[in-house]
Amino acid sequence: MxxxxxxxxxxxxxxxxxxxxxxxxxxxxxxxxxxxxxxxxxxxxxxxxxxxxxxxxxxxxxxxxxxxxxxxxxxxxxxxxxxxxxxxxxxxxxxxxxxxxxxxxxxxxxxxLKEVVRNYQELTSSKSWIYCENQLGSVDEFVIKNWQERLFFERLERKSLSIEQLLQETANDWEAVLFYMLAKNFGLNTNGEIFLKVAKSIPFAVLRKERFEVENLEALFFGRADLLPMEPEDLYAKALKARFDYLLQKHQLETIFIEPVQFFKHRPDNFPTIRLAQLAMLYHKESNLFSKLIDTKDVEQFYKMFSISISDYWQTHYQFDKESPKKKKQFSNSFIDLLLINTIAPIKYAYAKSLGKEISEDLLELFYTIPAEKNAIIDKFSQFGCKSKSAFDTQSLLTLKNEYCNKSKCLQCAIGIQLLKV
Structure with a gap:
C-alpha cells in the first residue's frame, strides 16, 4: 500500500x-x-x-x-x-x-471499495517495463489521445524552463537564446553541453558583428571548442588559427577551458567539426533567424530554410589536415526534425507564452506533420499496442515513460486512473 x-x-x-x-x-x-x-x-x-x-x-x-x-x-x-x-x-x-x-x-x-483495491493490486503487482504493459491495449483510444495532448504540453512547459533561465542570463535576448539552444542541439546528446558552453563563451554581439564572414564564425567556434590544431598543416587551418587569435584580441575575449568534444561513436556526418561548420554557415547565411523561425509554421518551409550547404573546406574534410572525398554535407530532414522538436518548437512556445499568445493548435499541427521518432522507448510502446504516427505521439510517450512510468506515478496518470475505475 x-x-x-x-x-x-x-x-x-x-x-x-x-x-x-x-x-x-x-x-x-x-x-x-x-x-x-x-x-x-x-x-x-x-x-x-x-x-x-x-x-x-x-x-x-x-x-x-x-x-x-x-x-x-x-x-x-x-x-x-x-x-x-x-x-x-x-x-x-x-x-x-x-x-x-x-x-x-x-x-x-x-x-x-474492494474492487478498487483489487484493480490497484493488479496494476502495480508486476512490472517488466511499465506496470500497465499488459493492460495498455485495452484502454480507450480517446482516453490515451487526450492524455497524450496533456503530456505533449507538459513536455513543452518543462523545456521552456531552461529557456527562461537563458533569457535571464541574456537580458531577454531571444536571438542569443536561440543561438545557445541551436548550438546545444547541433551537438546532439554527446556534445550538446560542450557546444552550449562554446556558444556561451562567444557574446552574441560578437557573432552579430562577425557573421558576414563565415571564416570568422568558424574560427570562433573551432577555437573556443579547442579543435584548431596546435601546428596546422592545411593553409585553411592556419588561416583560421590566425583569425581566432586576432578575434580574441579584437573583442577582448578571455581564454577559457572547455572539455574536449567527442568524436567516438559518431558517424562522420555528425562529427563535431561538421556540426560546428554547419552552425557557422547557418548564421552566416541567415540574418534575423529568430523572427524567421517564429513566423514560419509549415514543416516544408523549415526544411527549405535549413537547406544550406557547408563551406568549401569541409566539403572535402571531416577533420583538419585530413582530406576526404568531396561531399556537400547538407542537413538531413531527420536532423532538421530534431531541431524542430528540441529547439524551435520550445522557443516558439516560450515566446508566445511571454506575449500571452495562444499557439497550441499551430504547434499540434506542426508536430502532426513531423515523422515519428525512432528509439527503444517508442518501439516498446508499439509492442504493447500504443503505436506512433508522428512526433506528437513520440514526444508525449517519452514524457509518459520518463515522468510517470519510471517514477511509478500510475495514480497521477490518466491511463492508470482509467484502469482503476470500477
Missing part, C-alpha cells in the same frame, strides 16, 4: 460514504473532500466535514499509518495546525494537537 493510492481514493471518493465513523466511534460525514494541490503542507485543502453534530472546515492530511504524523514531524510544523481530519490506512497511535486535543482519525481500510 502506498500513500498516493490513498490520495487517489480520497480525491476520487472511492470509498463508502455511509456509516463513516472516526476511530473513536463518532459519526463522520464528508461534505467536501477538499482540493488536492500537491504542494508542501497538508494533502487536501479546504475540506468540509461533520463530526457528530459539529461542522468543520479545514485541511486533511493522509498517511499510511497514524504514526507517520510524528515520523514526518508535522507536530512541529504550523502548516498542519489547520488539519481537521487525519485519514490513514491503519491507525496505530493517537495524534494530539498543540492544545492536547486529539486529532480525529478516519481509518480507510474498512471503507475502500
Amino acid at each position: 502506498k500513500e498516493d493510492f490513498l490520495h487517489y481514493v480520497w480525491q476520487y471518493k472511492k470509498f463508502s460514504f455511509s456509516n463513516l465513523k472516526t476511530v473513536s466511534g463518532e459519526l463522520l460525514t464528508v461534505i467536501n473532500c477538499g482540493q488536492y494541490l500537491q504542494l508542501s503542507g497538508p494533502d487536501f485543502f479546504n475540506a468540509q466535514i461533520i463530526i457528530g453534530d459539529q461542522k468543520w472546515a479545514g485541511n486533511v492530511e493522509i498517511h499510511i499509518k497514524s504514526s507517520d504524523w510524528y515520523l514526518h514531524h508535522h507536530e512541529k510544523d504550523e502548516a498542519y495546525d489547520s488539519v481537521i481530519l487525519h485519514v490513514v490506512w491503519e491507525h496505530d497511535t493517537p495524534i494530539f494537537r498543540k492544545d492536547n486535543s486529539e486529532l480525529p482519525v478516519l481509518e480507510l481500510k474498512d471503507y475502500v
Whole structure:
C-alpha cells in the first residue's frame, strides 16, 4: 500500500460514504473532500466535514499509518495546525494537537471499495517495463489521445524552463537564446553541453558583428571548442588559427577551458567539426533567424530554410589536415526534425507564452506533420499496442515513460486512473 493510492481514493471518493465513523466511534460525514494541490503542507485543502453534530472546515492530511504524523514531524510544523481530519490506512497511535486535543482519525481500510483495491493490486503487482504493459491495449483510444495532448504540453512547459533561465542570463535576448539552444542541439546528446558552453563563451554581439564572414564564425567556434590544431598543416587551418587569435584580441575575449568534444561513436556526418561548420554557415547565411523561425509554421518551409550547404573546406574534410572525398554535407530532414522538436518548437512556445499568445493548435499541427521518432522507448510502446504516427505521439510517450512510468506515478496518470475505475 502506498500513500498516493490513498490520495487517489480520497480525491476520487472511492470509498463508502455511509456509516463513516472516526476511530473513536463518532459519526463522520464528508461534505467536501477538499482540493488536492500537491504542494508542501497538508494533502487536501479546504475540506468540509461533520463530526457528530459539529461542522468543520479545514485541511486533511493522509498517511499510511497514524504514526507517520510524528515520523514526518508535522507536530512541529504550523502548516498542519489547520488539519481537521487525519485519514490513514491503519491507525496505530493517537495524534494530539498543540492544545492536547486529539486529532480525529478516519481509518480507510474498512471503507475502500474492494474492487478498487483489487484493480490497484493488479496494476502495480508486476512490472517488466511499465506496470500497465499488459493492460495498455485495452484502454480507450480517446482516453490515451487526450492524455497524450496533456503530456505533449507538459513536455513543452518543462523545456521552456531552461529557456527562461537563458533569457535571464541574456537580458531577454531571444536571438542569443536561440543561438545557445541551436548550438546545444547541433551537438546532439554527446556534445550538446560542450557546444552550449562554446556558444556561451562567444557574446552574441560578437557573432552579430562577425557573421558576414563565415571564416570568422568558424574560427570562433573551432577555437573556443579547442579543435584548431596546435601546428596546422592545411593553409585553411592556419588561416583560421590566425583569425581566432586576432578575434580574441579584437573583442577582448578571455581564454577559457572547455572539455574536449567527442568524436567516438559518431558517424562522420555528425562529427563535431561538421556540426560546428554547419552552425557557422547557418548564421552566416541567415540574418534575423529568430523572427524567421517564429513566423514560419509549415514543416516544408523549415526544411527549405535549413537547406544550406557547408563551406568549401569541409566539403572535402571531416577533420583538419585530413582530406576526404568531396561531399556537400547538407542537413538531413531527420536532423532538421530534431531541431524542430528540441529547439524551435520550445522557443516558439516560450515566446508566445511571454506575449500571452495562444499557439497550441499551430504547434499540434506542426508536430502532426513531423515523422515519428525512432528509439527503444517508442518501439516498446508499439509492442504493447500504443503505436506512433508522428512526433506528437513520440514526444508525449517519452514524457509518459520518463515522468510517470519510471517514477511509478500510475495514480497521477490518466491511463492508470482509467484502469482503476470500477
